[in-house]
Amino acid sequence: MNETVISVRNLTKCFGNFRAVDGITFDVGRGEIFGFLGANGAGKTTAMRMLCGLSCPTSGSGTVAGFDVLREGERIKRHIGYMSQRFSLYDDLTVLENIRLYAGIYGLSHRQTLRRTAELFARLDFRKERSQLVGALPLGYKQKLAFSVATLHSPEIVFLDEPTGGVDPLTRRQFWELIYETAAAGTTVFVTTHYMDEAEYCSRVSVMVDGQIRALDTPAALKRRFCAESMDEVFRLLAREAKRGD
């Protein structure tokens, strides 16, 4: 691994007596596609919030994009991109208006905005869609657009929270091509998913169980270690040990 962009040590988050995230430790390198798996309630969302600077850890330490997760939450936010299935774009704004809004939020200059917007449209092959309302786009287009908007400001890391839920298999694959492309260009991709075949696309995968990281390696190494045919099997073997629900 060359340069480290996420590095956390014993990161813990408690809600009262409940240890939602229980001392996780890992590093993610530049340009990696890091799969962050776990059953519902394993603590993925809580962990991801801490990494995005949205929630302050109870204990432990770490840096994201070179900033401290305990003290520099605001600066982290400027250097990462975030996309989730639930909230991504405003349905009642057009594609172009959404892009301008995000460019404004991340403080891109007028020239940068113009250039990156042109690149984005070329990459997604958007023509007449530019001035359409986002709400009128097919789901697949929306997801790809949301991803491109989340990386508009060339963040060091982009966090994707179940980005492909419910989209058709072809779009899902096109989406993963976008992810590949982004990672190849040096942006780290941190992704959660319920599709186990998607775990196979990742450079490395971690599996969270009951707030702890139970396994972390490349998909191939994990399959060897658990004598499993697929990541699905690996995941099931690990998640079956879970003691708590969500």
Added chain:
Amino acid sequence: MNARYAIEIDGLTKRYGSMTALDRVSFRVERGELFGLIGPDGAGKTTLFRLLTTLMNPDEGTAAVDGLDCVASYRQIRSRVGYMPGRFSLYADLSVEENLAFFAALFGVRVADNYDLIAPIYRQIEPFRTRRAGKLSGGMKQKLALCCALIHRPSVLFLDEPTTGVDAVSRSEFWDMLAELKAKEISILVSTPYMDEADRCDRIALINEGHLLAVDSPRGIVSAYGERIYTLSGGDMYALLLAARRLPHVRRCCPFGAAHHLSVDADFDAAACRRQLMDEGFADVALQPAESGIEDVFIKLMNHE
């Protein structure tokens, strides 16, 4: 009443304004069958469910559930079917047992009457019976919703995306429960956007953008529509993907988990292509013939409409 088919749909069409949500869809579900409706969001799955559960009327075509027409006999249908809508549809502020009791009352039965049917599922959530439904975990909510949909012993069960957003383990458990219900002679129509769940169904219908792509058993669909597929892996997967698309006689190449899937012409020469990729500098190139899966078929069918 013993209708031959649990569900019979013929030329069913539904439009919302200028948008056609379902376009001349026809298929039949046998009694006691576990039938999967597989397609992405926006394919028209929920619309089909709403037509069959008599929540909406079709613009064209006919549909019958349990031998009863969905338009003319909608009241009778409503007492015979169980329906679990796509989103969480229980009362979050009522406890597990209060929810169950209410849904029993809704259908004019007592919980005890059909307890045997739900017992295997209900027993798993019984320890939490005084807990508010809103405080249950995703998997438990789903089990409670299934109990509530079953409490009146419906003859046909409609489950709209019961496994969406649920982790792989809970999903698998849910399918085990459905297999048990099928053994109790309940016909089940279940929809899912997860293609890997297709194998758990007796028969499936692939649906996309309101059109039915294929109806058959999962195996039957693969053998009818499957094509020559090669898996390709090795080295830098993204660069490999781009390189593979330039190979001769490759129709399509998509990333597919651990390996890329190449759908190829009859003239495809695997050995030559492997050599070519090695020459381009890719290490450990593995290019092997493989069987198509449901997803391969789906991608093929949605491209070649």
Added chain:
Amino acid sequence: MGNFGSFIEKETLHILRDRRTMLVVLLIPVVLMTLFGFAISTEINNIDVAVVAPHRTESVRQAVERMASNPYCTFKGYIPSDEIDRVLRRGEAAAVAVFAADYDRIAAMPAPAEPAVQLIFDASNTNTAMSGAAYLQSILTGASTQASPVEMRLLYNPQMRSAYNFVPGIMGMIFILICALMTSVSIVREKENGTMEVLLVSPVRPMRIVLAKLVPYFMLSCINLATILLLAAYALDVPLSGSAGAIIAVSLLYLVLALALGLLISTIAEKQIVALIISAMLLMMPIVMLSGMLFPVENMPAVLQAISCIVPARWYIEAIRKLMIEGLPFAAVWREVLILLAMTVVFIVVSVKKFNDKLE
């Protein structure tokens, strides 16, 4: 019919579980009654009066004395006439009584051709100024030994206490708020949460489920009705001089009307927020503005008066005013009752017709 009971039980549980809302609903009448009764009163408690009198003759001093000894007035002292504006502006006095230079002569005239006293009021609050002016006038004219050219007698509410006016208004508002707003929101909530879909796909007629929803809200409103009447009678000393039975009967009719209205809203609205906005904007605004709760209907422009006719609260408030304040018998409000009854029937018929047991 057996399951009707369990539907009511379920609705009651929903209400009981949402403690905060229930508390708010039960406390609203108490808070409003207290606010209107004691804090935001338009009645005259205390008028600070300064006096301008060029000649402090005996009769002038007597008039001022009477004013000063009145419990509702405070005499703030004599001021020179060029101070009037400053005193009013600074709020040192709410009113200035300017005695004419030849007060004695004018007051002694059998039919005065010119005013003996001029009352200057700070009318930034029109309501208190108007009632204050009337009250002060009555003190001052009563002062003159001669018969005053105008005699004012305030019937039914001789102290001009606003409590009497606002109680019917509050009742008109609260019942719409609880019955129409709460029921429409609770029905629409089932649509929004997706539970309505499941209810529809069941053999039970959805209308029955909806009716079961109305019962607990009706009961909740009955508790509020009791609270309001008890507060009115014992805390605000409103003599429920009309028959309490008639007041309760008209109120119950109004409750049914409000529930029907809530039902109607729920058939139109698809989202809770829409139900809320319809209830708040389309119901509350006209009730507050047009029902005569704050502004008398008779003083409104003809257009607004016409609109006020379709505001149910207007008729209810009128009826309750007659029964509660004027102490008229039930027979005196038959017209209002008939109008309310007709509205109720219309709302019920329309909402049953509009109620859809499909999703489209």
